[in-house]
Amino acid sequence: xxxxxxxxxxxAPTRLAIVSLLAASERADFKFVRDTVGLSDSALSxxxxxxxxxxxxxIHRGFVGKRPRTSARLTTVGxxxxxxxxxxxxxxxxxxxxxxxxx
Amino acid sequence: xxxEMQAADASEALAEIRNRQxxxxxxxxxxxxxxxxxxxLMVVLAVGVDTRTSVAIGLTVPVFVIGLLSATGLAVRGxxxxxxxxxGLLDGRGVAAILAFVAVxxxxxxxxxxxLRGAGVSYPATWxxxxxxxxxxxxxxxxxxxxxxxxxxNRAGSPR
Numbered sequence: 001x002x003x004x005x006x007x008x009x010x011x012a013p014t015r016l017a018i019v020s021l022l023a024a025s026e027r028a029d030f031k032f033v034r035d036t037v038g039l040s041d042s043a044l045s046x047x048x049x050x051x052x053x054x055x056x057x058x059i060h061r062g063f064v065g066k067r068p069r070t071s072a073r074l075t076t077v078g079x080x081x082x083x084x085x086x087x088x089x090x091x092x093x094x095x096x097x098x099x100x101x102x103x
Numbered sequence: 104x105x106x107e108m109q110a111a112d113a114s115e116a117l118a119e120i121r122n123r124q125x126x127x128x129x130x131x132x133x134x135x136x137x138x139x140x141x142x143x144l145m146v147v148l149a150v151g152v153d154t155r156t157s158v159a160i161g162l163t164v165p166v167f168v169i170g171l172l173s174a175t176g177l178a179v180r181g182x183x184x185x186x187x188x189x190x191g192l193l194d195g196r197g198v199a200a201i202l203a204f205v206a207v208x209x210x211x212x213x214x215x216x217x218x219l220r221g222a223g224v225s226y227p228a229t230w231x232x233x234x235x236x237x238x239x240x241x242x243x244x245x246x247x248x249x250x251x252x253x254x255x256x257n258r259a260g261s262p263r
Contacts, residue, residue: 016116016119016123017119020123021124021126021127021186023124023189024123024124024127024128024188024192024259025186025187026189026190027187028127028186028187029185029186031185032184032186036123036126069184082259083259086117086120086259089113089114089116089117089120090113090117092110093110093113093114093117096109097110
Protein backbone atom coordinates (compact mmCIF):
# COMPACT_ATOMS: atom_id res chain seq x y z
CA UNK A 1 0.00 0.00 0.00
CA UNK A 2 1.28 3.46 -0.94
CA UNK A 3 2.09 5.81 1.93
CA UNK A 4 0.12 9.04 1.76
CA UNK A 5 2.14 12.23 1.36
CA UNK A 6 0.70 15.49 0.15
CA UNK A 7 3.02 17.09 -2.43
CA UNK A 8 2.73 20.85 -2.87
CA UNK A 9 4.88 20.78 -5.99
CA UNK A 10 2.60 18.35 -7.78
CA UNK A 11 -0.63 19.82 -6.47
CA ALA A 12 -0.36 23.15 -8.31
CA PRO A 13 -3.19 22.89 -10.91
CA THR A 14 -1.07 23.03 -14.06
CA ARG A 15 1.54 20.62 -12.73
CA LEU A 16 -1.18 18.29 -11.45
CA ALA A 17 -2.56 18.10 -15.00
CA ILE A 18 0.88 17.52 -16.50
CA VAL A 19 1.93 14.87 -13.99
CA SER A 20 -1.44 13.10 -14.31
CA LEU A 21 -0.96 12.84 -18.08
CA LEU A 22 2.57 11.54 -17.60
CA ALA A 23 1.41 9.08 -14.93
CA ALA A 24 -0.75 7.28 -17.50
CA SER A 25 2.08 7.22 -20.03
CA GLU A 26 5.46 5.63 -20.45
CA ARG A 27 6.38 8.92 -22.09
CA ALA A 28 4.41 11.77 -23.60
CA ASP A 29 5.20 14.14 -26.42
CA PHE A 30 5.72 17.83 -25.59
CA LYS A 31 3.07 18.92 -28.13
CA PHE A 32 0.52 16.46 -26.81
CA VAL A 33 0.96 17.71 -23.23
CA ARG A 34 0.96 21.34 -24.37
CA ASP A 35 -2.23 20.99 -26.42
CA THR A 36 -4.04 18.79 -23.91
CA VAL A 37 -3.34 21.02 -20.92
CA GLY A 38 -3.73 24.18 -23.02
CA LEU A 39 -0.42 25.89 -22.36
CA SER A 40 2.00 27.92 -24.43
CA ASP A 41 5.39 26.44 -25.28
CA SER A 42 7.14 28.69 -22.77
CA ALA A 43 4.63 28.02 -19.97
CA LEU A 44 4.95 24.27 -20.42
CA SER A 45 8.75 24.47 -20.61
CA UNK A 46 8.77 26.37 -17.32
CA UNK A 47 6.58 23.78 -15.58
CA UNK A 48 8.59 20.89 -16.98
CA UNK A 49 11.82 22.54 -15.83
CA UNK A 50 10.40 22.82 -12.29
CA UNK A 51 9.44 19.15 -12.28
CA UNK A 52 12.79 18.15 -13.77
CA UNK A 53 14.68 20.09 -11.10
CA UNK A 54 12.72 18.20 -8.46
CA UNK A 55 13.79 14.94 -10.08
CA UNK A 56 10.17 14.06 -10.92
CA UNK A 57 10.52 13.91 -14.69
CA UNK A 58 13.09 13.28 -17.36
CA ILE A 59 13.03 15.29 -20.56
CA HIS A 60 14.26 13.70 -23.75
CA ARG A 61 15.20 15.88 -26.68
CA GLY A 62 15.68 13.99 -29.91
CA PHE A 63 15.01 14.08 -33.61
CA VAL A 64 12.59 12.19 -35.81
CA GLY A 65 14.11 12.69 -39.23
CA LYS A 66 15.13 16.32 -39.22
CA ARG A 67 12.37 17.44 -36.88
CA PRO A 68 13.18 18.03 -33.24
CA ARG A 69 10.96 16.11 -30.86
CA THR A 70 10.79 16.58 -27.13
CA SER A 71 9.14 14.14 -24.78
CA ALA A 72 8.87 13.75 -21.04
CA ARG A 73 8.45 10.82 -18.69
CA LEU A 74 7.97 10.45 -14.97
CA THR A 75 11.00 9.16 -13.10
CA THR A 76 10.63 6.47 -10.44
CA VAL A 77 10.86 9.22 -7.82
CA GLY A 78 8.20 11.26 -9.63
CA UNK A 79 5.85 8.31 -9.99
CA UNK A 80 6.19 7.47 -6.30
CA UNK A 81 5.58 11.10 -5.33
CA UNK A 82 2.49 11.19 -7.54
CA UNK A 83 1.12 7.94 -6.09
CA UNK A 84 1.73 9.22 -2.55
CA UNK A 85 -0.01 12.49 -3.43
CA UNK A 86 -3.01 10.60 -4.83
CA UNK A 87 -3.11 8.49 -1.67
CA UNK A 88 -3.08 11.69 0.43
CA UNK A 89 -5.98 13.14 -1.56
CA UNK A 90 -7.92 9.88 -1.22
CA UNK A 91 -7.34 9.88 2.54
CA UNK A 92 -8.69 13.43 2.81
CA UNK A 93 -11.77 12.51 0.83
CA UNK A 94 -12.32 9.28 2.74
CA UNK A 95 -11.91 11.02 6.09
CA UNK A 96 -14.63 13.48 5.15
CA UNK A 97 -16.87 10.72 3.84
CA UNK A 98 -17.12 12.31 0.39
CA UNK A 99 -17.81 9.75 -2.29
CA UNK A 100 -15.25 9.33 -5.08
CA UNK A 101 -17.05 8.73 -8.31
CA UNK A 102 -15.13 8.06 -11.52
CA UNK A 103 -15.68 10.59 -14.27
CA UNK B 104 -1.35 23.61 2.12
CA UNK B 105 -2.64 20.12 2.89
CA UNK B 106 -3.97 21.34 6.22
CA GLU B 107 -5.92 24.13 4.60
CA MET B 108 -7.39 21.87 1.99
CA GLN B 109 -11.01 20.88 2.09
CA ALA B 110 -12.20 17.40 1.20
CA ALA B 111 -14.14 18.89 -1.69
CA ASP B 112 -10.92 20.34 -3.11
CA ALA B 113 -9.22 16.96 -2.75
CA SER B 114 -12.15 15.31 -4.50
CA GLU B 115 -11.89 17.85 -7.33
CA ALA B 116 -8.16 17.20 -7.64
CA LEU B 117 -8.80 13.45 -7.87
CA ALA B 118 -11.40 14.05 -10.56
CA GLU B 119 -8.86 16.14 -12.49
CA ILE B 120 -6.27 13.36 -12.15
CA ARG B 121 -8.71 10.75 -13.43
CA ASN B 122 -9.84 12.98 -16.27
CA ARG B 123 -6.28 13.69 -17.46
CA GLN B 124 -5.42 10.00 -17.40
CA UNK B 125 -8.58 9.22 -19.34
CA UNK B 126 -7.33 11.54 -22.06
CA UNK B 127 -4.22 9.39 -22.46
CA UNK B 128 -6.21 6.14 -22.35
CA UNK B 129 -8.59 7.41 -25.03
CA UNK B 130 -5.64 7.84 -27.38
CA UNK B 131 -5.32 4.05 -27.49
CA UNK B 132 -8.83 3.45 -28.82
CA UNK B 133 -8.75 1.63 -32.17
CA UNK B 134 -11.58 2.86 -34.46
CA UNK B 135 -14.39 0.45 -35.37
CA UNK B 136 -13.61 0.55 -39.10
CA UNK B 137 -10.22 -1.02 -38.39
CA UNK B 138 -11.75 -4.35 -37.36
CA UNK B 139 -13.92 -4.51 -40.50
CA UNK B 140 -10.89 -3.60 -42.63
CA UNK B 141 -8.83 -6.46 -41.14
CA UNK B 142 -11.80 -8.81 -41.60
CA UNK B 143 -12.08 -7.81 -45.27
CA LEU B 144 -8.34 -8.29 -45.79
CA MET B 145 -8.62 -11.79 -44.32
CA VAL B 146 -11.24 -12.57 -46.97
CA VAL B 147 -8.99 -11.19 -49.71
CA LEU B 148 -6.14 -13.45 -48.55
CA ALA B 149 -8.47 -16.45 -48.37
CA VAL B 150 -9.62 -15.90 -51.96
CA GLY B 151 -5.97 -16.24 -53.00
CA VAL B 152 -5.61 -19.43 -50.98
CA ASP B 153 -8.83 -20.95 -52.35
CA THR B 154 -8.14 -20.20 -56.02
CA ARG B 155 -4.72 -21.85 -55.69
CA THR B 156 -3.27 -20.04 -58.67
CA SER B 157 0.08 -18.32 -58.42
CA VAL B 158 -1.37 -15.15 -59.98
CA ALA B 159 -4.14 -14.93 -57.38
CA ILE B 160 -1.75 -15.62 -54.52
CA GLY B 161 0.74 -13.16 -55.99
CA LEU B 162 -1.97 -10.49 -56.00
CA THR B 163 -3.78 -11.19 -52.74
CA VAL B 164 -0.76 -11.61 -50.46
CA PRO B 165 0.66 -8.13 -51.20
CA VAL B 166 -2.82 -6.60 -50.93
CA PHE B 167 -3.19 -8.27 -47.51
CA VAL B 168 0.22 -7.21 -46.23
CA ILE B 169 0.11 -3.64 -47.56
CA GLY B 170 -3.53 -3.26 -46.53
CA LEU B 171 -2.86 -4.51 -43.01
CA LEU B 172 0.16 -2.24 -42.56
CA SER B 173 -1.71 0.77 -43.98
CA ALA B 174 -4.84 0.18 -41.89
CA THR B 175 -2.78 -0.30 -38.73
CA GLY B 176 -0.73 2.79 -39.46
CA LEU B 177 -3.86 4.82 -40.11
CA ALA B 178 -5.66 3.51 -37.02
CA VAL B 179 -2.85 4.32 -34.62
CA ARG B 180 -1.59 7.38 -36.53
CA GLY B 181 -0.22 9.89 -34.11
CA UNK B 182 -1.08 7.86 -31.03
CA UNK B 183 2.39 6.46 -30.43
CA UNK B 184 3.86 9.85 -31.18
CA UNK B 185 1.58 11.60 -28.68
CA UNK B 186 1.93 9.28 -25.71
CA UNK B 187 2.70 5.66 -25.02
CA UNK B 188 0.35 4.08 -22.51
CA UNK B 189 1.85 2.98 -19.23
CA UNK B 190 2.23 -0.79 -19.25
CA GLY B 191 0.58 -1.33 -15.88
CA LEU B 192 -2.76 0.06 -17.10
CA LEU B 193 -3.57 -3.10 -19.02
CA ASP B 194 -3.36 -5.90 -16.47
CA GLY B 195 -3.82 -9.65 -16.81
CA ARG B 196 -7.55 -9.25 -17.44
CA GLY B 197 -6.80 -7.11 -20.50
CA VAL B 198 -4.29 -9.62 -21.84
CA ALA B 199 -6.80 -12.44 -21.21
CA ALA B 200 -9.51 -10.51 -23.09
CA ILE B 201 -7.20 -10.00 -26.09
CA LEU B 202 -6.12 -13.67 -26.10
CA ALA B 203 -9.74 -14.81 -25.81
CA PHE B 204 -10.72 -12.57 -28.73
CA VAL B 205 -7.91 -13.98 -30.90
CA ALA B 206 -8.81 -17.55 -29.86
CA VAL B 207 -12.47 -17.02 -30.82
CA UNK B 208 -11.54 -15.59 -34.23
CA UNK B 209 -9.10 -18.44 -34.96
CA UNK B 210 -11.53 -21.05 -33.63
CA UNK B 211 -14.44 -19.82 -35.74
CA UNK B 212 -12.33 -19.36 -38.86
CA UNK B 213 -10.55 -22.71 -38.70
CA UNK B 214 -13.61 -24.58 -37.46
CA UNK B 215 -15.76 -23.23 -40.28
CA UNK B 216 -13.05 -23.87 -42.88
CA UNK B 217 -12.57 -27.52 -41.89
CA UNK B 218 -16.31 -28.10 -41.63
CA LEU B 219 -16.98 -26.62 -45.07
CA ARG B 220 -14.06 -28.48 -46.59
CA GLY B 221 -15.33 -31.73 -45.10
CA ALA B 222 -18.75 -31.00 -46.56
CA GLY B 223 -17.23 -30.44 -49.99
CA VAL B 224 -18.21 -26.77 -50.21
CA SER B 225 -16.28 -24.66 -52.72
CA TYR B 226 -14.02 -21.86 -51.42
CA PRO B 227 -14.07 -23.06 -47.79
CA ALA B 228 -11.28 -20.69 -46.67
CA THR B 229 -13.07 -17.68 -48.18
CA TRP B 230 -16.37 -18.48 -46.46
CA UNK B 231 -14.56 -19.23 -43.21
CA UNK B 232 -12.65 -15.95 -43.30
CA UNK B 233 -15.87 -14.14 -44.11
CA UNK B 234 -17.35 -15.60 -40.92
CA UNK B 235 -14.18 -14.79 -38.95
CA UNK B 236 -14.11 -11.28 -40.43
CA UNK B 237 -17.69 -10.58 -39.43
CA UNK B 238 -16.96 -11.77 -35.89
CA UNK B 239 -13.90 -9.53 -35.86
CA UNK B 240 -15.87 -6.52 -37.09
CA UNK B 241 -18.61 -7.10 -34.53
CA UNK B 242 -16.29 -8.11 -31.69
CA UNK B 243 -13.54 -5.52 -32.07
CA UNK B 244 -15.44 -2.52 -30.66
CA UNK B 245 -16.69 -4.42 -27.56
CA UNK B 246 -13.11 -5.63 -27.00
CA UNK B 247 -11.92 -2.02 -27.13
CA UNK B 248 -14.61 -0.98 -24.66
CA UNK B 249 -13.57 -3.79 -22.31
CA UNK B 250 -9.89 -2.81 -22.50
CA UNK B 251 -10.78 0.85 -21.95
CA UNK B 252 -12.86 -0.04 -18.90
CA UNK B 253 -9.98 -2.09 -17.44
CA UNK B 254 -7.49 0.73 -18.04
CA UNK B 255 -9.81 3.33 -16.53
CA UNK B 256 -10.15 1.12 -13.46
CA ASN B 257 -6.38 0.85 -13.15
CA ARG B 258 -5.60 4.56 -13.44
CA ALA B 259 -4.36 6.41 -10.40
CA GLY B 260 -7.07 7.96 -8.25
CA SER B 261 -9.70 5.37 -9.13
CA PRO B 262 -11.90 4.16 -6.29
CA ARG B 263 -10.52 0.95 -4.76
